[in-house]
Amino acid sequence: MxxxxxxxxxxxxxxxxxxxxxxxxxxxxxxxxxxxxxxxxxxxxxxxxxxxxxxxxxxxxxxxxxxxxxxxxxxxxxxxxxxxxxxFGKKRAVLCGLNYKGKSYSLKGCISDAKSMRSFLVQQMGFPIDSILMLTDHRSVRAYKGTDGGAAFCFSACDDDETSGYTPVFTGKNTGAMTYSFIKAVKTAGPAPTYGHLLNLMCSAIREAQSRLAFNGDYASSDASAEPLLTSSDEFDLYATKFVL
Incomplete structure (x- = not known):
């Protein structure tokens, strides 16, 4: 390239x-x-x-x-x-938005979340648009972009046995709480935040939203344990490693 x-x-x-x-x-x-x-x-x-x-x-x-x-x-x-x-070197961004339309476990807003992340990377982080691959299930995508390997970090909305929630509290429409809180955390964390700092900010934002929903009677107590998670391909110091995009 x-x-x-x-x-x-x-x-x-x-x-x-x-x-x-x-x-x-x-x-x-x-x-x-x-x-x-x-x-x-x-x-x-x-x-x-x-x-x-x-x-x-x-x-x-x-x-x-x-x-x-x-x-x-x-x-x-x-x-x-x-x-x-x-x-950016050889970095790439792969965004996945899967609503599982027509399935019993279909979701809302995943494609919108992927589009929001793409806009955030391009407008806020300066990523070239052609360095981002977006995968969604609303149309067939044949494009392929490879990778040279390297460390991988993953922010996820919840554990495997939990359900990720969507809430209108943040933007007035169904929005992935994890996606919104991640973008907000990166914008407000200040220069060179650590992964641990971002994760704490995300958890605080989601707990605040859960409290508002519970106060209005719109929040199920069964979802109380669902919190953002951070996983990686290699073990690392959460509060010493700087977040870099």
């Missing part, structure tokens, strides 16, 4: 685009920026050099022109600057 390059908008927002992209619109101020590839710059430089040579040929004696041309040919060609490496 070609290395993306950084583009800075006039409003100060940084964006990362593919080398073949010619225009990009800022998601913050909506300014459209015209981009030029390194090849375009090289072609423009060649045209300037060619025009300069034509001008010299018209105003200099023939022998002086050939001497200068030989000196220019003897110099090594200028090196093109290499594109900046992507700040």
């Amino acid at each position: 070609a290395t993306r390059r950084e583009v800075r908008c006039q409003c100060g927002r940084r964006m990362w685009v593919q080398p073949d992209v010619r225009t990009v619109q800022c998601s913050t101020c909506h300014t459209v920026t015209q981009l030029y590839s390194l090849m375009d710059i090289a072609r423009g430089a060649n045209r300037i050099i060619h025009g300069f040579q034509q001008l010299l040929r018209q105003h200099q004696p023939q022998h002086q022109y050939h001497e200068q041309q030989q000196q220019m040919m003897a110099q090594p060609p200028p090196r093109l600057l290499e594109p900046l490496p992507s700040p």
Whole structure:
């Protein structure tokens, strides 16, 4: 995959685009920026050099022109600057939204949660849109993006024997409590939070919502034990490891 390059908008927002992209619109101020590839710059430089040579040929004696041309040919060609490496490296985001429509255990809002996470990653965390793979069960998806392995961390809404709840308390519509509390925790946790800090913020937000629902008589006591969980592919220090996206 070609290395993306950084583009800075006039409003100060940084964006990362593919080398073949010619225009990009800022998601913050909506300014459209015209981009030029390194090849375009090289072609423009060649045209300037060619025009300069034509001008010299018209105003200099023939022998002086050939001497200068030989000196220019003897110099090594200028090196093109290499594109900046992507700040995300080889990271990818895979978002899954499965409502299990038509099943006895169908859910509500999972696809909306996946879309909310995608918007959060793109708008708040600066992820390129093409580095995100979204899998949903409302249409057939054939795209495939591989992975090079590495550590995996998973925030889940509840344990395997529990049921994840959806509540309108947060946004006024059926929204996954875990998804909403995760996004809110990342936004409000401050710089470089640990995984343990985020998990505590998520649990606090969900408990607060459960208390409000219980006060209104809309919350089942059987769901009281359902809390967000964090699992990982390798054992690590929960309160020492910084959360990084």
